[in-house]
Amino acid sequence: MDAIPYFIGKYNYWGCIFLFFLGMYAMISKTNLIKKIIGLNIFQTSIILFFISASFKHDATLPILMEEHKGAIDPVMYLNPLPHVLMLTAIVVAVATLGVALTLALKVYRIYGTLEEDEINHAIQSH
Amino acid sequence: MKKLALILCLFAGGLLLMNAHYLPMWGDPASPASTHVSPYFIENAYEHTKTPNMVAVVLADYRSYDTMFEAAVVLAAGFACFFLLRSRARGKKGGHHYYRHIPTGVTIKIEEGGKLPAENSKVFRSIDALWTPYDPIIQTTCRCLIPFLQIYSLYVLAHGHYSPGGGFQAGVVLGATIILLAISHNLKTSLKRMSERTAALWSIIGVFIFAGTGLLCLLLGMDYLNYEVLAPLLLSDEAMARSHSILIVEVGVTMAVMAVMVWIYYNLSSAGQQDEGL
Numbered sequence: 001m002d003a004i005p006y007f008i009g010k011y012n013y014w015g016c017i018f019l020f021f022l023g024m025y026a027m028i029s030k031t032n033l034i035k036k037i038i039g040l041n042i043f044q045t046s047i048i049l050f051f052i053s054a055s056f057k058h059d060a061t062l063p064i065l066m067e068e069h070k071g072a073i074d075p076v077m078y079l080n081p082l083p084h085v086l087m088l089t090a091i092v093v094a095v096a097t098l099g100v101a102l103t104l105a106l107k108v109y110r111i112y113g114t115l116e117e118d119e120i121n122h123a124i125q126s127h
Numbered sequence: 128m129k130k131l132a133l134i135l136c137l138f139a140g141g142l143l144l145m146n147a148h149y150l151p152m153w154g155d156p157a158s159p160a161s162t163h164v165s166p167y168f169i170e171n172a173y174e175h176t177k178t179p180n181m182v183a184v185v186l187a188d189y190r191s192y193d194t195m196f197e198a199a200v201v202l203a204a205g206f207a208c209f210f211l212l213r214s215r216a217r218g219k220k221g222g223h224h225y226y227r228h229i230p231t232g233v234t235i236k237i238e239e240g241g242k243l244p245a246e247n248s249k250v251f252r253s254i255d256a257l258w259t260p261y262d263p264i265i266q267t268t269c270r271c272l273i274p275f276l277q278i279y280s281l282y283v284l285a286h287g288h289y290s291p292g293g294g295f296q297a298g299v300v301l302g303a304t305i306i307l308l309a310i311s312h313n314l315k316t317s318l319k320r321m322s323e324r325t326a327a328l329w330s331i332i333g334v335f336i337f338a339g340t341g342l343l344c345l346l347l348g349m350d351y352l353n354y355e356v357l358a359p360l361l362l363s364d365e366a367m368a369r370s371h372s373i374l375i376v377e378v379g380v381t382m383a384v385m386a387v388m389v390w391i392y393y394n395l396s397s398a399g400q401q402d403e404g405l
Contacts, residue, residue: 009152017143021136028132058154065179075166076156081181082165089197092295096204099391103208
């Protein structure tokens with residue numbers, strides 16, 4: 001196995017894996033809730049990039065049928081439409097879940113006056 | 128904790144990297160993702176629905192259950208924000224609340240039962256006599272931009288069968304115009320254009336249009352969301368009926384997404400109070 005074509009030929013996965021664990025690290029290690037939410041969003045972005053890169057084919061174009069292909073359609077000519085659909089809905093749902101996450105953070109801030117996880121834990125235990 | 132997280136992430140990342148040789152090469156036409164169900168979609172989408180944009184076909188026809196429940200998830204998120212933030216906290220905290228008047232930058236405390244002065248009343252100017260108009264350039268620019276953005280979003284919706292676009296994108300652009308109005312002017316201005324009740328109603332009606340189309344198919348004796356049976360109602364053959372139904376369904380998605388984006392913004396930006404000019 002040639003190392004250099006292997007690493008160049010799969011560069012999309014290296015990016016996705018890096019973003020995936022960047023988001024995961026932020027979610028585990030950061031104590032600020034807003035930073036955790038940002039980590040969650042980086043995590044989601046890596047999944048979206050992974051799906052979109054899976055739909056890519058060399059020498060293919062957008063999955064919108066061209067006029068001259070209406071008789072005989074060759075699947076090699078067009079990108080895979082399914083990951084696009086899945087990620088299209090996933091992006092909108094990601095925005096909606098981000099709204100809910102920020103709402104919960106706001107609610108926590110109202111009650112405890114802080115967004116730091118250790119201070120919140122301390123406040124809960126001292127009650 | 129941080130070191131543990133780093134070790135865990137590096138370990139799991141190493142495992143993934145070691146197994147990356149199972150994954151197909153970048154842009155490989157023979158990859159598993161492009162060989163099973165995707166050729167069926169590409170070959171049959173136009174024949175089944177007379178719609179060139181395969182993404183719209185898969186979104187609203189082949190995988191319409193998925194899309195319908197995604198719209199329901201978005202609606203549920205809007206409701207979650209509403210129920211979490213829109214409490215009657217004002218009554219508990221001694222009955223007063225604060226209001227910031229954007230043009231003059233005056234913040235006033237309104238006692239229980241007190242009435243909010245009108246936006247353009249002289250009261251604020253008498254409090255702060257040295258006020259300067261607030262961001263006239265941004266306000267004018269946004270006021271000129273918003274109608275064109277809204278027309279563009281309707282174009283994205285209506286032309287979604289033939290070009291990249293569709294319900295979700297149009298809904299997000301349309302919602303962004305209302306949010307742009309709220310950012311450039313203030314929350315009261317955009318609430319006057321689109322009240323919270325309108326946003327809630329639109330989001331419910333949007334999901335209802337989607338679910339109702341499916342229910343209509345069920346009532347006419349076919350499977351849920353099988354649009355072919357709507358052909359006599361839409362005065363067309365079966366393939367065109369599917370094409371028209373995709374448009375109907377995407378109108379519903381647009382309404383739901385737009386209204387929920389605006390609704391979540393209203394509640395989040397003002398922490399559920401909705402009277403403080405932001």
